[in-house]
Amino acid sequence: MPLPWRTARLVGREDQTATARTLVFDAPGWPGHLAGQHLDVRLTADDGYQAARSYSLAAPADGDRVELGVQPVSGGEVSPYLADDLRIGASVEVRGPLGNWFVWRPGQDEPVLLVAGGSGVVPLMAMVRAHRQAASASPFQLVHSVRGEPDVWYREELGRPGPALDVRFLYTRQAPSGGTRAAGRLMAADLEPVLERLTPAGTVHVCGPTRFVEAAADLLTSVGQDPATIRTERFG
Structure with a gap:
């Protein structure tokens, strides 16, 4: 069964470099995730046009909070908008978590x-x-x-x-x-x-x-x- 899209509200933005940003969203109903997983972010324009991109999760599961790292891509449809234009309090749609192989689980004890x-x-x-x-x-x-x-x-x-x-x-x-x-x-x-x-x-x-x-x-x-x-x- 496909994962559902959820509404997520931007609650924080932090500069990492001159162009890269950390974004924190409140996503009610978020099911949790493993370190290393990612999610899809979908934007919908006023005319109904939609664009979705995948972004890695930057922090362990924390209730409904999800943290992403965004490096804008020149000419990109989604990353420049997320990094600099999406206002605090605005909403996007997210879907995830995705990926179960590139992960680290707390029970692992190997180097x-x-x-x-x-x-x-x-x-x-x-x-x-x-x-x-x-x-x-x-x-x-x-x-x-x-x-x-x-x-x-x-x-x-x-x-x-x-x-x-x-x-x-x-x-x-x-x-x-x-x-x-x-x-x-x-x-x-x-x-x-x-x-x-x-x-x-x-x-x-x-x-x-x-x-x-x-x-x-x-x-x-x-x-x-x-x-x-x-x-x-x-x-x-």
């Missing part, structure tokens, strides 16, 4: 490696938050690849890693002064140290633009990671 390219960090952030919420002791590692420091999502929150969470930023175009790694694309050398903490039962979640995800998955397998342990989510 996890998260690899994000740009806005691909959004569903991985939901996993990080769910991991913290569950007070899990399982080792979590996040490798976040971005163009430069202004492109880092969740800067303050990810700047507070815990004993079970290690966060590493990789800069592809402009590295901060004083860093030990020059700017450049993700390389095998970036992944080998973090893979040492994974056990054979550990899992890797990779999310980002299609080219990034494919390159990251190839690098992971090239340094010996079992393809069966790699889960990917891509866009664009």
Whole structure:
């Protein structure tokens, strides 16, 4: 049976970068979700024209509240409107949750490696938050690849890693002064140290633009990671 569309009201918007936004909606009757899942958002114009797009959920289930991460796409029909034009208190339709494979469940105790390219960090952030919420002791590692420091999502929150969470930023175009790694694309050398903490039962979640995800998955397998342990989510 198809999932129903639900009315959701925008109750919060927060800047993540100069263009990216976090949106918080109140969606009465929301059934809950797992970290890593996504939903569809549908807009309806005055003339009846409808457009729907999928967006990752950025936080664990919290009653009727759902949090999304939106990176506007130039010329897009939905993302620029959601990011900057949808007014607080206005409503859209949402449908979900969707996706049951690219998820992290609080009962999991194996080590996890998260690899994000740009806005691909959004569903991985939901996993990080769910991991913290569950007070899990399982080792979590996040490798976040971005163009430069202004492109880092969740800067303050990810700047507070815990004993079970290690966060590493990789800069592809402009590295901060004083860093030990020059700017450049993700390389095998970036992944080998973090893979040492994974056990054979550990899992890797990779999310980002299609080219990034494919390159990251190839690098992971090239340094010996079992393809069966790699889960990917891509866009664009």
